[in-house]
Amino acid sequence: MLPNFLQTALWSYDLKKMTKNRYKNTIITQILNYGNWPQIQWLLKNYSSKEIKDVLKNPNRGVWQADVINYWEKIFNVRLPKNKVNKALFSLYAK
Secondary structure, three states: OOOHHHOOOOOOOOHHHOOOOOOHHHHHHHHHHHOOHHHHHHHHHHOOHHHHHHHHHOOOOOOEOHHHHHHHHHHOOOOOOHHHHHHHEOOOOOO
16 A cells, blocks of 8 residues: 555555555656655655666656656666657657
């Protein structure tokens, strides 16, 4: 079970049914994309830098905002190939 204050970053998920290990990729992705400062702090306390970098290096397709993935790449010193970034970006228009 995850703390209730994460609900705004994980709005479409039932926090009572989520565990931080089983849903690690989703939790990290959603908080990096939509989280506020307390949620980011929780993320950094609950996941290692390596775990966060692994999610950044293997982004889910179509769920990232361009400015957000760019920002976190810089913060965690991760470089992704442009085609990988493009596939990760959320878009209303099929490419």
